[in-house]
Amino acid sequence: MTIRKEEEKDHKKVFQLIEEAFRNMEHSDHQEHFLVEKLRKSDAFIPELSLVAEDEQGEITGHILFTKIKIDNGPESYESLALAPVSVKPEFQNKGVGGKLILQGHAIARELGYSSIILIGHENYYPRFGYEKTSNFGISFPFDIPEENGMAIELTENGLKNKKGVVKYPKEFGID
Numbered sequence: 371m372t373i374r375k376e377e378e379k380d381h382k383k384v385f386q387l388i389e390e391a392f393r394n395m396e397h398s399d400h401q402e403h404f405l406v407e408k409l410r411k412s413d414a415f416i417p418e419l420s421l422v423a424e425d426e427q428g429e430i431t432g433h434i435l436f437t438k439i440k441i442d443n444g445p446e447s448y449e450s451l452a453l454a455p456v457s458v459k460p461e462f463q464n465k466g467v468g469g470k471l472i473l474q475g476h477a478i479a480r481e482l483g484y485s486s487i488i489l490i491g492h493e494n495y496y497p498r499f500g501y502e503k504t505s506n507f508g509i510s511f512p513f514d515i516p517e518e519n520g521m522a523i524e525l526t527e528n529g530l531k532n533k534k535g536v537v538k539y540p541k542e543f544g545i546d
Contacts, residue, residue: 371423371424371425371426371431371467371470372423372424373421373422373423373424373470373471373474374421374422374424375417375418375420375421375422376417376420376421376422376433380422380430381407381410383430384406384422384430384433384457385403385406385407386403387430387431387432387433387457387459388402388403388406388433388455388457389402389403390459390460391455391457391458391459391460391463392455392457394460402454402455402457405454405455405542405543406433406435406455408542409435409437409540409542411542412437412540412541412542413438413540414437414438414439414540414542415437415438416436416437416438416451416482418478418482419435419436419437419451419475419478419479419482420433420434420435420436421433421434421435421471421474421475421478423458423467423470423471425462430459431458431459431462431467432456432457432458432459432462432467432468432470432471433456433457433471434453434455434456434457434468434471434472434475435453435454435455435456436451436452436453436475436479436487437451437452437454437540438450438451438452438540439451439452439488439537439538439539439540440537440538441488441509441530441533441534441535441536441537441538442535442536442537442538443533443534443535443536444535446535447535447538448533448535449484450484450485450486450487450488450522450530450533450537451479451484451486451487451488452487452488452489452537452539452543453472453475453487453488453489453491454489454490454543456468456471456472458471469498469499472499473499475487476499476523476525479525480525480526484525485524485525485526485529485530486522486523486524486525486526486529486530486533487501487522487523487525488504488509488520488521488522488537489501489520489521489522490511490515490519490520490521491519491521492519493516493518493519493521496521497521499523500523501521501522501523502521502522502523503517503518503520503521503522504520504521504522504537505517505520506522507522507530507533507534508533508534508535509522509530509533509534509535509536509537510535510536510537511536511537512536512537512538512539512545513545
């Protein structure tokens with residue numbers, strides 16, 4: 371399996387992959403593929419952090435996107451990243467594709483100077499990559515979610531130390 375930066379020629383395949391990956395997901399609004407399209411055109415987009423996984427035949431089996439977000443604390447705000455979404459073709463799920471995308475994304479984000487990532491996800495999946503509850507860092511969301519589903523990781527030592535606040539998503543997420 372190869373992980374590489376997504377290219378413009380991949381967009382149509384990635385759109386279909388994301389739709390397929392979330393089609394039967396219970397906790398989904400089934401709009402993830404449209405969100406990725408909007409985010410690619412936004413100021414929050416970081417081309418180096420839109421990654422695809424390819425199998426030996428060059429077929430795209432997965433995609434991950436990290437975009438810029440803020441942690442807002444009134445007078446101060448701190449830059450972070452959102453991991454949303456990670457998508458794997460159904461027939462390749464539970465084979466390590468998502469995990470490889472996550473770990474490669476962490477490495478690239480660290481190289482680019484980012485110190486943290488925040489996500490909303492499954493409480494039994496993301497902790498294996500070092501994610502813990504955002505509440506441990508004093509970080510909350512602008513909407514109600516179960517506490518165990520809001521997670522963050524420090525990419526650098528103390529990457530979230532004293533960076534308490536509310537996650538502020540880019541307008542493309544449709545969250546005010």
